[in-house]
Amino acid sequence: MISVEKLTFTYPHQEAALFEDLSLTIPDHQWVAIVGRNGSGKSTLARLIAGLLPTPAGTITVNGLPVDEDHLAALHQQLGFVFQNPDNQFVGATVADDVAFGLENRRVAPQKMPTIIERALAQVRMTPFKAARPEELSGGQKQRVALAGALALKPAVLILDEATSMLDPQGRGEVLSQLASLRQQGELTIISITHDPAEVALADQVIVLDQGQVRRQDSPERVLTDVALVEAVGLVQPFALRLKAALQAQGVAVPATITTEGELVQWLNQQLNTRG
Amino acid sequence: MDNRALFGMYFPGNSLIHRLDPRLKMVACFWFVVLVFFAHGWASNLLLIVLLLAVIRLSRVVFAKYWAGVRGLMGVILFTALIQALFSSGGTVYWQWGIMAVTSAGLVQAVLLMLRFFLIITGSTVITVTTTPLELADAIAALLKPLKVLHLPVNQLAMMLSIALRFVPTIMNEVTMIMNAQRARGVDFNSGSLLKRAKHLVPVLIPLFVAAFKRAEELAVAMEARGYDPNQPRTKYRQLHWQRRDSLALAVLVFVTLAFIGLRIWE
Numbered sequence A: 001m002i003s004v005e006k007l008t009f010t011y012p013h014q015e016a017a018l019f020e021d022l023s024l025t026i027p028d029h030q031w032v033a034i035v036g037r038n039g040s041g042k043s044t045l046a047r048l049i050a051g052l053l054p055t056p057a058g059t060i061t062v063n064g065l066p067v068d069e070d071h072l073a074a075l076h077q078q079l080g081f082v083f084q085n086p087d088n089q090f091v092g093a094t095v096a097d098d099v100a101f102g103l104e105n106r107r108v109a110p111q112k113m114p115t116i117i118e119r120a121l122a123q124v125r126m127t128p129f130k131a132a133r134p135e136e137l138s139g140g141q142k143q144r145v146a147l148a149g150a151l152a153l154k155p156a157v158l159i160l161d162e163a164t165s166m167l168d169p170q171g172r173g174e175v176l177s178q179l180a181s182l183r184q185q186g187e188l189t190i191i192s193i194t195h196d197p198a199e200v201a202l203a204d205q206v207i208v209l210d211q212g213q214v215r216r217q218d219s220p221e222r223v224l225t226d227v228a229l230v231e232a233v234g235l236v237q238p239f240a241l242r243l244k245a246a247l248q249a250q251g252v253a254v255p256a257t258i259t260t261e262g263e264l265v266q267w268l269n270q271q272l273n274t275r276g
Numbered sequence B: 001m002d003n004r005a006l007f008g009m010y011f012p013g014n015s016l017i018h019r020l021d022p023r024l025k026m027v028a029c030f031w032f033v034v035l036v037f038f039a040h041g042w043a044s045n046l047l048l049i050v051l052l053l054a055v056i057r058l059s060r061v062v063f064a065k066y067w068a069g070v071r072g073l074m075g076v077i078l079f080t081a082l083i084q085a086l087f088s089s090g091g092t093v094y095w096q097w098g099i100m101a102v103t104s105a106g107l108v109q110a111v112l113l114m115l116r117f118f119l120i121i122t123g124s125t126v127i128t129v130t131t132t133p134l135e136l137a138d139a140i141a142a143l144l145k146p147l148k149v150l151h152l153p154v155n156q157l158a159m160m161l162s163i164a165l166r167f168v169p170t171i172m173n174e175v176t177m178i179m180n181a182q183r184a185r186g187v188d189f190n191s192g193s194l195l196k197r198a199k200h201l202v203p204v205l206i207p208l209f210v211a212a213f214k215r216a217e218e219l220a221v222a223m224e225a226r227g228y229d230p231n232q233p234r235t236k237y238r239q240l241h242w243q244r245r246d247s248l249a250l251a252v253l254v255f256v257t258l259a260f261i262g263l264r265i266w267e
């Protein structure tokens, strides 16, 4: 479990506090999406949880570990973090070297590394690029490598800061379903910062950040169907929900339980068949 | 830009010389330079020439690549040889004018000096032509290791070297991008006086530095998040493996050295 209590944080040399008395909890083995406008503090919150900024006022704990100077090493054993900019987190000379970087830090035996690297690269469909150098890769490919680097360490908590923003829609779908199945199998908590409504819909919970406060923490269905909230935080509704709203406006009684595109297609087919 | 073109030199290939352990190649190159300095007579020099030609042949790299290395320094070589030829004394005097004189001993000295230059430059070119910068970095890191006893931060140095190599192409791309952005604003980098051209580089260098610092900061945070601690030991994924061919090459080097010593005594 990750808990944030009465967090107050101001960037050095800034006057206004970014967070004041912010509290929230993220239960174990959940997929939690964090949404909010540009500059609402999503990345900052993620960095604070990972202990990558000066220790703020208030308490943050990750699986019982307090986030402070003394526990950083232990904390980074538990956490995987994929950052917004894929170029500035690519440390290795080649794709394989980069995935190995975290393993080297954890003193994994060199003869065990190739299998771990192979598996991590397969998870993000980057096996053919194993020997590629970073300047030969596209932004989306670098993001995949960064994700592989985090997955190779088998973290208990995976924090993704817009980690799939450069992937093509199909690739993003593949990577997200990989993550979903990993979480189903194991003990993985996922915190994903995103502007993509489809990614939000995959989560168990959504945290809406607005002006340094948690404006809402709720299921994706309820957040995404709240048109006023969705607009206030700069998201758009997923296509299925927009279509459903349009149908309802036309007087078609679409059941409230339908939230995904697949369900909607199935329901529409049924309706058309029974009426036709 | 291609990282492998960092020294503008690497020539992809799979020859015996390409496959030799980069540590051995570096040590051998250093040793070759030492021998060059100890070679005085024709016989010992001839031995080194034959050795170098054999290695060049084995590397299966077009000769133009090696020539390119020498050509760049041709001016310096010729100038030094000229000084040597004009200002040495001894032997028969062919021509004299004030303090300048062309003598037989001076000419021999000048030719030997040029030969020495050629040998050293071509000898080091063998390494840059047959070894990728990445292998070189690995070799340097491995060869630095013994300095740990002197409490030098060897691991940190190796990490710095490998990160520098990793970011050279990135920064190069950035230079191109910034220059294009300035060109789009009408800056002309290729005309005007030297001073004017230098001034035009200022609006390239400043954004470059700012971007580099931002990069460095983000990279440091990302490395920390992935568990990097400069003061802790780490394992190493990329291992150098000493092969039989490396032992063989080392044996050849030892025999050449013995022959060299023999020739020096005989000379």
Ligand SMILES: Nc1ncnc2c1ncn2[C@@H]1O[C@H](COP(=O)(O)OP(=O)(O)OP(=O)(O)O)[C@@H](O)[C@H]1O
Pocket (backbone or CB within 6 Å): A011, A012, A014, A018, A036, A037, A038, A039, A040, A041, A042, A043, A044, A045
């Ligand atoms: N290093 C810093 N120093 C000072 N202020 C900062 C720093 N990093 C971010 N900020 C400020 O803190 C606020 C929150 O930034 P943050 O990066 O957390 O936003 P975000 O929600 O991740 O935005 P985005 O959606 O664009 O990624 C912004 O107003 C930003 O200007």
Ligand SMILES: [Mg+2]
Pocket (backbone or CB within 6 Å): A042, A043, A044, A084, A161
């Ligand atoms: Mg952000």
